[in-house]
Amino acid sequence: RPPPPPPASSPTDNGTVGHPNGTLQQFPHIIIIGVRKGGTRALIEMLSLHSSVAAAQNEVHFFDWETHFQRGLPWYLSQMPYAFPDQRTVEKTPAYFTSSKVPKRIHQVSPDTKLLLILRDPTERVLSDYTQVFYNRLQKHKHYQPVESLLVKDGAINLGYKALNRSLYYLHMQNWLQYFPLENLHVVDGDELIRDPFPEMKKVERFLELEPQINASNFYFNKTKGFYCLRDHGRERCLHDTKGRAHPHVAPDILQKLYQFFQEPNRKFFEMVGRTFNWKMNI
Numbered sequence: 001r002p003p004p005p006p007p008a009s010s011p012t013d014n015g016t017v018g019h020p021n022g023t024l025q026q027f028p029h030i031i032i033i034g035v036r037k038g039g040t041r042a043l044i045e046m047l048s049l050h051s052s053v054a055a056a057q058n059e060v061h062f063f064d065w066e067t068h069f070q071r072g073l074p075w076y077l078s079q080m081p082y083a084f085p086d087q088r089t090v091e092k093t094p095a096y097f098t099s100s101k102v103p104k105r106i107h108q109v110s111p112d113t114k115l116l117l118i119l120r121d122p123t124e125r126v127l128s129d130y131t132q133v134f135y136n137r138l139q140k141h142k143h144y145q146p147v148e149s150l151l152v153k154d155g156a157i158n159l160g161y162k163a164l165n166r167s168l169y170y171l172h173m174q175n176w177l178q179y180f181p182l183e184n185l186h187v188v189d190g191d192e193l194i195r196d197p198f199p200e201m202k203k204v205e206r207f208l209e210l211e212p213q214i215n216a217s218n219f220y221f222n223k224t225k226g227f228y229c230l231r232d233h234g235r236e237r238c239l240h241d242t243k244g245r246a247h248p249h250v251a252p253d254i255l256q257k258l259y260q261f262f263q264e265p266n267r268k269f270f271e272m273v274g275r276t277f278n279w280k281m282n283i
């Protein structure tokens, strides 16, 4: 279905913003809450293959940034795509997962929101996080530290390194489970989404109770990129070059330390969600 035209909007009784062609800007039924570098862009793009999904283009940062939150719900809705009434709106802001004030805020507005969380091997995620900051600093001609000096301090894992904290999934998950039951939240295996996206997307479709529509033929492996790309009504596209960058080399003894460091937090997370993931424990 072609995207609705940019509208001259008018607020309706229930707070949603309507357009004469019958489309609405509505509170998202689905929020991709994270995790940063988990594969959130790939997930929202793949979900957009479904004709019943209308996705916000940009990261909205409404519930985590005070300046945005102070603007209130009408502002949030104004950031949403125009969707037909039978479509579900989705937005993704990867920083929501690790921001402790967000679960309560989303719950207060809409406790039925379906949450999608995409996670990757925590060590891999830290290296991806480092790579992102590395490139951002490089672009701004700023100094960057070698990854190993951030990961380890005085011979031990450096707990002060923020990227490590973001990979302590159980810590953040605790906050969400205070407000949302596990049934409202589906964890997407980000490593599997990279390896073979179709089965992971079928699980997402089922969780969201969407009519089965996403097909194996919607995905093809691009050897040059080294990742799956999307095929949508014959149009082929890969994610941006900033997605799928090479990670820095890390000395094996430091990698081993990292794997060990994450063992206990991972176990706690598995227990919390009642399932396991194939995350590395050893070199």
Ligand SMILES: Nc1ncnc2c1ncn2[C@@H]1O[C@H](COP(=O)(O)OS(=O)(=O)O)[C@@H](OP(=O)(O)O)[C@H]1O
Binding pocket: 035, 036, 037, 038, 039, 040, 041, 042, 094, 127, 128, 129, 131, 132, 193, 194, 227, 228, 229, 239, 242, 243, 244, 245
């Ligand atoms: N199909 C496909 N194509 C390209 N990249 C893919 C794909 N599926 C998942 N990924 C992985 O997504 C990682 C980026 O995650 P996010 O989009 O969540 O990053 S961000 O937090 O929004 O910056 C990105 O991390 P890096 O590999 O570190 O760049 C990718 O590994």
